[in-house]
Amino acid sequence: MADEPIISITDMxxxxxxxxxxxLAGIDLHIERGEYVAVMGLNGAGKTTLGLCLNxxxxxxxxxxxxxxxxxxxKDPGTTVVREMARTVGIVFDNPEFQMSQITAAEEVAxxxxxxxxxxxxxxxxxxxxxxxxxxxxxxxxxxMGLSGGQQQRLAIASVLVMRPIILFMDEPTxxxxxxxxxxxxxxxxRLNQEEGMTVIVAEHEVxxxxxxxxxxxxLDEGRIALQGPPSEVLSKVDALTALGLRSPQVTxxxxxxxxxxxxxxxxxxxxxxxxxxxx
Amino acid sequence: xxxxxxxxxxxxxxxxxxxxxxxxxxxxxxxVIFFAFASYNPFPLFxxxxxGLLAGFTASIGKPLLRIxxxxxxxxxxxxxxxxxxxxxxxxxxxxxxQLGPFTLYQExxxxxxxxxxxxxxxxxxxxxxxxxxxxxxxxxxFAKLRVPYVLNFMVSMTLQLIPVLQxxxxxxxxxxxSRGMKSSGFGSIVPSFVPVFAxxxxxxxxxxxxxxxxxxxxxxxxxxxxxxxxxxxxAALAIIGLIAGVIGTILGLTLWSVDQTPSLVLSAAxxxxxxxxxxxxxxxxxxxxxLAIARA
Amino acid sequence: xxxxPAAPAAPAAPASAAMVDLHDARYVYAHGNVVALDGLxxxxxxxxxxxxxxxxxxxxxxFTKLLNxxxxxxxxxxxxxxxxxxxxxxxxxAAHVGYVFQNPxxxxxxxxxxxxLAFGPRNIGCTPEEVQERxxxxxxxxxxxxxxxxxxxRISFPLRKLVGIASIFTMRPRVFVLxxxxxxxxxxxxxxxxxxxxxxxxxxDTVICVxxxxxxxxxxxxxxxxxxxxxxxxxxxxxxxFMDTSAMVRTHLTPPQITQLSTRMPGRASRPAVxxxxxxxxxxxxxx
Numbered sequence: 012m013a014d015e016p017i018i019s020i021t022d023m024x025x026x027x028x029x030x031x032x033x034x035l036a037g038i039d040l041h042i043e044r045g046e047y048v049a050v051m052g053l054n055g056a057g058k059t060t061l062g063l064c065l066n067x068x069x070x071x072x073x074x075x076x077x078x079x080x081x082x083x084x085x086k087d088p089g090t091t092v093v094r095e096m097a098r099t100v101g102i103v104f105d106n107p108e109f110q111m112s113q114i115t116a117a118e119e120v121a122x123x124x125x126x127x128x129x130x131x132x133x134x135x136x137x138x139x140x141x142x143x144x145x146x147x148x149x150x151x152x153x154x155x156m157g158l159s160g161g162q163q164q165r166l167a168i169a170s171v172l173v174m175r176p177i178i179l180f181m182d183e184p185t186x187x188x189x190x191x192x193x194x195x196x197x198x199x200x201x202r203l204n205q206e207e208g209m210t211v212i213v214a215e216h217e218v219x220x221x222x223x224x225x226x227x228x229x230x231l232d233e234g235r236i237a238l239q240g241p242p243s244e245v246l247s248k249v250d251a252l253t254a255l256g257l258r259s260p261q262v263t264x265x266x267x268x269x270x271x272x273x274x275x276x277x278x279x280x281x282x283x284x285x286x287x288x289x290x291x
Numbered sequence: 292x293x294x295x296x297x298x299x300x301x302x303x304x305x306x307x308x309x310x311x312x313x314x315x316x317x318x319x320x321x322x323v324i325f326f327a328f329a330s331y332n333p334f335p336l337f338x339x340x341x342x343g344l345l346a347g348f349t350a351s352i353g354k355p356l357l358r359i360x361x362x363x364x365x366x367x368x369x370x371x372x373x374x375x376x377x378x379x380x381x382x383x384x385x386x387x388x389x390q391l392g393p394f395t396l397y398q399e400x401x402x403x404x405x406x407x408x409x410x411x412x413x414x415x416x417x418x419x420x421x422x423x424x425x426x427x428x429x430x431x432x433x434f435a436k437l438r439v440p441y442v443l444n445f446m447v448s449m450t451l452q453l454i455p456v457l458q459x460x461x462x463x464x465x466x467x468x469x470s471r472g473m474k475s476s477g478f479g480s481i482v483p484s485f486v487p488v489f490a491x492x493x494x495x496x497x498x499x500x501x502x503x504x505x506x507x508x509x510x511x512x513x514x515x516x517x518x519x520x521x522x523x524x525x526x527a528a529l530a531i532i533g534l535i536a537g538v539i540g541t542i543l544g545l546t547l548w549s550v551d552q553t554p555s556l557v558l559s560a561a562x563x564x565x566x567x568x569x570x571x572x573x574x575x576x577x578x579x580x581x582x583l584a585i586a587r588a
Numbered sequence: 589x590x591x592x593p594a595a596p597a598a599p600a601a602p603a604s605a606a607m608v609d610l611h612d613a614r615y616v617y618a619h620g621n622v623v624a625l626d627g628l629x630x631x632x633x634x635x636x637x638x639x640x641x642x643x644x645x646x647x648x649x650x651f652t653k654l655l656n657x658x659x660x661x662x663x664x665x666x667x668x669x670x671x672x673x674x675x676x677x678x679x680x681x682a683a684h685v686g687y688v689f690q691n692p693x694x695x696x697x698x699x700x701x702x703x704x705l706a707f708g709p710r711n712i713g714c715t716p717e718e719v720q721e722r723x724x725x726x727x728x729x730x731x732x733x734x735x736x737x738x739x740x741x742r743i744s745f746p747l748r749k750l751v752g753i754a755s756i757f758t759m760r761p762r763v764f765v766l767x768x769x770x771x772x773x774x775x776x777x778x779x780x781x782x783x784x785x786x787x788x789x790x791x792x793d794t795v796i797c798v799x800x801x802x803x804x805x806x807x808x809x810x811x812x813x814x815x816x817x818x819x820x821x822x823x824x825x826x827x828x829x830f831m832d833t834s835a836m837v838r839t840h841l842t843p844p845q846i847t848q849l850s851t852r853m854p855g856r857a858s859r860p861a862v863x864x865x866x867x868x869x870x871x872x873x874x875x876x
Contacts, residue, residue, distance in 0.1 A: 114428045256776035262849050467687075
């Protein structure tokens with residue numbers, strides 16, 4: 012891993028225009044290249060806002076008051092054009108259909124390339140590559156509106172991946188999907204992180220899945236980071252999470268009830284079986 | 292769903308008409324539209340309509356074309372019905388062609404209405420024929436090539452896509468309201484649906500615009516285009532011929548075939564009655580069906 | 589809440605007159621000849637709280653839309669609260685079957701929450717006094733006093749979901765149909781909905797809950813139906829259904845994590861799978 016964190020946020024705060032209270036405050040977050048970071052928090056805790064601060068939408072598109080510093084791959088989103096930031100950070104949102112605007116899947120993926128002024132002769136191959144990465148190979152001529160929710164979300168990811176970002180922020184990507192769709196998206200996130208080395212940040216409520224793949228869990232509460240650390244550390248704090256209106260994986264809650272401990276608890280089924288074995 | 296057409300009016304195919312350059316096709320559509328507006332002589336116009344239909348059949352879009360024409364049939368029928376019993380062009384000097392009960396069918400009215408129908412049909416058939424054989428993406432790529440502003444092009448293509456989506460949203464909202472016992476009595480029942488549909492549309496546009504921005508949509512640098520429309524010498528020739536034909540036709544139309552100069556069609560009384568009755572049945576039948584549907588809803 | 593509530597008791601045998609009675613109900617979409625529901629026969633008794641699980645396209649949504657007449661079966665019969673849905677309009681079914689749509693935004697159009705709550709009862713012909721009484725009942729049950737005068741779009745999305753359910757509640761239907769009530773919601777909202785469904789069950793209402801939130805199904809329902817390709821492939825208590833590995837695998841559904849853990853723990857082979865953390869903890873504490 013490189014020496015410098017790929018994302019360096021120091022004492023960052025952001026208040027939307029005409030909002031009464033800040034959406035984010037005192038954020039200190041340093042993410043290493045290749046990390047899989049899970050962001051948890053109630054609706055309105057600031058997860059989406061955090062993502063938008065990474066690619067420059069905040070402050071360029073959404074005017075408001077921002078304080079502190081943000082550095083993404085050495086660039087300051089505040090002073091870098093969104094076009095540049097789009098090459099570094101890709102964002103996928105929670106409603107797959109709301110991200111579609113083109114008549115065919117290929118054109119949806121091509122949109123980013125067109126905006127970046129990429130040579131048209133390069134496009135077909137890059138589009139095919141992006142579709143392959145998300146398991147939609149050969150679907151260039153399909154209409155996005157005719158795809159299932161899971162397929163649309165994968166198309167949205169492809170449309171972002173084609174711009175070759177090194178960081179992918181996914182804002183509740185599975186909340187509108189059925190279990191099959193959820194599995195597909197989490198599998199893509201895992202593959203991009205483990206096989207392509209991408210830095211992946213996923214804001215989600217599916218705590219059991221996140222516990223399995225994340226290197227680090229960040230818990231947001233009303234715009235502030237309440238907890239941060241490896242899954243086994245953060246998710247073991249069962250009572251603290253409950254107080255925040257969140258929950259730990261069921262197996263962790265079980266281990267907590269048995270042992271009364273709030274540290275070093277297992278967060279997956281396999282580690283729980285080991286843990287139970289060691290206790291016996 | 293596999294094989295679903297990408298837009299309401301596009302029919303997949305590989306006919307000669309499909310393969311023609313969209314810009315060339317657009318040139319001919321423009322030509323016909325200008326000619327149809329300028330001319331009132333039904334003969335050349337019915338000829339164009341007929342040739343268009345023939346071309347449609349050779350391009351394997353004949354049946355879908357006829358189907359859509361059938362949808363517009365009541366409107367065209369209404370023109371015939373209304374003009375024939377209340378002609379606009381002869382005030383008090385109208386010639387009665389036949390009598391049908393209390394209605395007097397006037398020859399000038401029938402003639403004028405047929406002339407109007409021929410204009411509409413010519414424009415419809417040519418425009419629909421082109422729309423059906425041109426992939427919407429190629430159409431928009433053609434517009435882009437013709438230097439239509441990117442944003443305008445995008446807005447139209449987005450609207451095309453949103454129509455079925457909004458139709459679906461309205462349908463869901465109406466289902467939700469019906470499920471709460473709302474009786475749909477005319478327009479008043481639709482109005483409460485506006486708020487949820489607009490709220491939904493607003494939410495969609497918000498997320499879409501952020502998603503687009505995140506993919507550098509607002510970037511001021513030079514944009515390239517994925518969909519390329521090749522415009523070779525043959526296509527250019529075809530387009531120029533079309534435009535010239537359009538100009539000639541328009542001049543002819545304005546000078547030779549304007550309203551006053553158009554020879555009036557004189558049909559036998561029997562033919563007049565037959566045409567009138569068929570049009571009336573189409574017109575009234577559709578109105579009745581619509582009223583029935585509203586009453587039952 | 590650190591301790592999860594105990595799973596509801598299994599239902600008594602359904603009454604002879606079932607609240608929901610489907611007999612070989614089929615639904616085929618006209619265009620494309622898609623068979624959404626391939627002959628469903630099921631009876632649900634009054635007071636049952638039933639979960640319906642399945643992937644998108646499994647027929648679970650088609651099934652729920654048959655219940656209030658939004659869709660009429662292409663063949664077969666659907667009788668709910670004694671009414672054959674083919675003989676009644678959706679509006680007249682509304683007083684018997686309350687369908688809560690997944691997205692509350694699709695319902696809400698009034699200018700205040702109070703108006704929203706009153707809409708349903710007014711439509712089904714309640715007098716102003718009756719409307720007032722039902723609105724007050726809903727306000728008390730859902731704790732909506734503070735937001736009554738507010739515009740529905742000015743309250744948070746989780747609260748809007750509650751208002752959506754409350755505005756169906758005021759119609760006093762015998763059967764509640766909830767379409768994915770917790771999908772996309774955070775844990776706090778999910779807990780509120782969880783508690784709500786249990787309270788409806790305790791009141792004796794029949795609740796049919798379509799969801800792929802497995803822990804929710806485990807906590808609040810006493811019966812689970814699994815749909816796949818338009819057919820009902822499993823129908824039993826949540827415990828039975830979660831342990832039906834072939835059904836789970838075929839429909840790509842995974843039981844709650846704690847259920848999976850319990851089936852893999854050594855020394856538990858003869859015991860049934862658990863439905864909640866509390867159950868497994870109680871088990872651990874019963875041994876000396």
